[in-house]
Amino acid sequence: MTSIHSIPPELIDLIIDHAHADRSLLAACSLVCKAWFPAARHHLFSNAKLNAENASSFVNLINSASSTINPFVRHIDAKDNCESGRWVEDWFAKLTSLPFVTSICFTSSCDTVLSQTTLRALRSFDRLVDLRLVGCQFADFIEVQELICSFPVLQSIYLEADWPEPFAITPTETSPSPHLRELYLRCEMSHILDWFLMQPHVAPVSKVTLHGLDAVELPVVGRYLQALGPVLTHLTIFPSGSVYNSLSDHVNLSLNACLQYLKLVIDCDSPDLTMARTFLSQVDSPLFDEVELSFYSVRQGPRLAREWTDLDKLLATPKFSSMTRTTISAMSAAGLAKETLPLCHQRGVLQVQRHYTISCSANSTLSCLS
Structure with a gap:
């Protein structure tokens, strides 16, 4: 009879991966032996979905002296909903004890700007490769620039956000990640694209989604797509209004x-x-x-x-x-x-x-x- 100790570790990891959706089985596997612990904990804790109901208990858990899950958390999905009670202002900054987070989806349904405390906490996750901001409000465009430039290995941005009209788009001392490959804009995209075009080297973005594109933004969109070549x-x-009437006048897909x-x-x-x-x-x-x-x-x-x-x-x-x-x-x-x-x-x-x-x-x- 084959014992568990004679099974190659790679095969055990594959078996545990196959059980990724069975949380009770994963919890049991994590207690069998030390060799099973990392793979099981990876599936149990890699994705932290936080809201007003569970955020405080999760933060208390990861900041306790006996916590063993911190190294396994890779993705934070944070939803701040004014109707069910706000939690981000009080608790989000305490998530910075998670050292290996590579992806954050931050959703806000509150009509208030992100605080400096929250922005500092977001900027501290310097391993991020994927950032999604949904329904967020910024005090000014400079905050947006500083946030995007905080992630040196960022590969994907989903930006659905609002900020006041800036007096001018100015260059920044630092640049967005040169590893940026995917860009989803549902915002004042002309501000973002104008700023991107000011960089010494435009990041080689291969996937672009423009949601709510209007006719005023077409000239800068045309220049940006031309720069990507x-x-x-x-x-x-996704157009806003009769964009297609003048789209081909500004954008040349050839x-x-x-x-x-x-x-x-x-x-x-x-x-x-x-x-x-x-x-x-x-x-x-x-x-x-x-x-x-x-x-x-x-x-x-x-x-x-x-x-x-x-x-x-x-x-x-x-x-x-x-x-x-x-x-x-x-x-x-x-x-x-x-x-x-x-x-x-x-x-x-x-x-x-x-x-x-x-x-x-x-x-x-x-x-x-x-």
């Missing part, structure tokens, strides 16, 4: 020669379909793999028939021969895409997706394939 591989645009994925969230009417086709016609990348068009509803009709036909023909041209997916996502009538894009359907690249928005929080869309 072939580094950019994924681009997602300069992004390694683009692989493009997502446009548009209205299913004639002007937007026309501009989507015009914008797509700029794509000049041999690596281009997928275009996703997201609608509230897919519609047909005499006025739209020509636009759908022209879009379908464009996607069937040799310049899109590398494309393996044309994804149409919509909250209703998504199945009509097979009729409106027959060439894509016949080619076998059309993917139809119905999506339902179930929450207002970041990245909270539940989708199912039809």
